[in-house]
Amino acid sequence: MPNHDPLLDGLNEPQRKAVEHTTGPLLILAGAGSGKTRALTHRIASLIHQGVPPWQILAVTFTNKAAKEMKTRITNLLHITDPNSPMDSGSSLTSQSAKLPVMGTFHSVCARILRRDITHLGRDRTFIIYDTDDQERLMKEVMRELKIDETELKPKATLGYISRFKSEAVNPAEARKQATSERMEQVVLAYSAYEKALRRNNAVDFDDLILETVRLFVEVPAILERYQATWRYINVDEYQDTNHAQYLFVTLLAGKEKNLCVIGDPDQSIYAFRGADIRNILEFQKEYPNAAQIKLEQNYRSTQLILTASDAVIACNPGRPQKAMWSSRKEGPKVLVNEVRDERAEGEEVIRLAKQRVTEGVALREQVVLYRTNAQSRLIEEACMHAGLPYRILGGVKFYARREVKDILAYLHLIMNVHDTVSLLRIINVPSRKIGDTTLEKIQEWNRDQNLPLWEALQNADRVPALNEGTITRIKGFVELLRDLQLSAQSLAVSALTEKLLRTIGLEKWLRDDTEEGEERWQNVLELLSVMKKYDTLEPEVSLSSFLEEVALVSEVDKLADNNEDALTLMTLHLCKGLEFDAVSIVGCEENIFPHASCLWDKEQLEEERRLMYVGMTRAKTHLTLFCARSRMLWGQTQVNAPSRFLSDLPESVTERRSDTVLSAFSWASEKGEERATAHKPLEPYRQAEPTSIQFNQDLNFGEEASQETVEEGSRVEHAVFGQGTVTAVRGGVADIEFDNGKKKSFALSIAPLKIL
DNA sequence: CGTCAAGCCCTTTTT
């Protein structure tokens, strides 16, 4: 036996420790870019190499993409160490499963458990996973029934509360005890009715996937023991972003042997808004007093300059655990802080810079543009289109959420599970069958006494007195159509089934209405069909259900996994966690945008915004550019926001500050004239690269700080550029002002050149 | 029952 182990080769000391620590609880604090995926894959490969059967290992990752990549890397590692290991090529979906550990997101792992064992909770295996859109439809129905005024309590908001309850593993009964306000009492009422409705529809929502699994473990100990005996080694990545329900899942599962390895970085916790509890990782050692702790502090990704800059930003957060990140990479270019006139100039600059990087040898696929809110993507997208630059947007209107795609999915859901009323109501009249709301109301009215599931009520349509002959025939026709498709589902794989569906309902003709949108819709349908082909090798029954499952659980970043096209990537800061790029541009670094206006008044939320900035910055290997615009069109109004506080936290020594203007201080805000100036004479920003002060507002101030005095609704003010006007509203440090010439604009009080009259 | 237009609210972030 040689002294060195290939599975330890090329690892640094703490990484080695992580690989060698195989039994008992282990906490790995892994800073950004510290090679934690490397440590984790080597650890798992090493376990297998030591004789632990792969199926005894569970690894929970943050995205399916991460799981997939780790599988590939482990496969490669094991090839090296054991050439005789019969690894297959991974061409089909199932063939690898026995040779490799179970890896996936919390949601996909739990879905898998529930598909197998939910019957022990008295529920049906054919359950449907509802997405946000389905949830909202169901909630609207529920609230209508409860006669809760939708304008008082919005369905979306209600679902938000419910999701919070579920992520904290609080059931309706317990929620009722907590409810103190009338509003919360209504929410709780809706919560329990919503739960019942989910059961009726044989559906679960995202949160249920975790919570129902926890319930299964708690209520049926024998099942828990079975899974404990199966998964003896448990690894959880991105542990700082787990919620309480996920914590319970992990704790229960690891309860017996406690071979639990959790990895994370408290500085990268950015999902508190959906119930992530940073205490899970901070208190891990309280939970497991004998837990080993390993810190990965060497950064292999970024240049030292980027590291210094991002450390300076995150260092402003109080109460962080000690961490000393360092990089052996050479210094690299400075962090560029690019101040531009407005959001359009920002888009143009981003694209210009991306093109310039390409000429410097950085491929487009190695570049990313990050923003705080999805709404900001539109401008960048337009700039890309205008410049003819290939781009790819993650998030926003998701492919599977497009109307035509959802319609087809609704048919497929219904074929699998006729009790899915949300899907049924969605497509009963798509394409138009002349079964409209009036008809459905008549059926529901009749059904009030019968109390049948809607699907069965439809089958008895001829007994509904209020319906005429023609309507009854049309309903019967629809019922027949579905029955026929259900029959086909037993012998056809999902793509063939869908092709038959499309033919029968004449969807192509319905969608292709000679408009551009119609054509696009049809193209989306064809794309959906091509995704389905992957599932054609499976048995018909599993083909449909596994397709639907994957569709329900793919995340946006998963799309990057098998996409090699050379394009600029656009995504939100939240989505970029775990990814890396040669060049990163973060746009909209302005107060009220990033940090977002809704976070400015809450200390903890502000800290989370800062962590989000840290995550964004640490994605960059070599080039990092931060954009801020002096004015920005938002909600149809021009806002003037101060540069983000995060920008002022950057050390001067590692930043280069640029501005696109040498125009006089007043001209940037002048209206029409300024637009004409750019149209006729494109700016050449890099000619005058001498750093302009980022605090442009100082030139404009009238001396007195307007914000220090009270500005309220009705105040008369004078603006340095726009003249006199009246304040119409003040919220969150931003004032809406109606000027005497009729113009309406919004200003951040802390910075706008305003004088109170 | 389907289409069109006016008015609404909106923007945090996602599996």
Added chain:
DNA sequence: GGGCTTGACG
């Protein structure tokens, strides 16, 4: 500014 819902009409 814009996407989506709601309401009036054909």
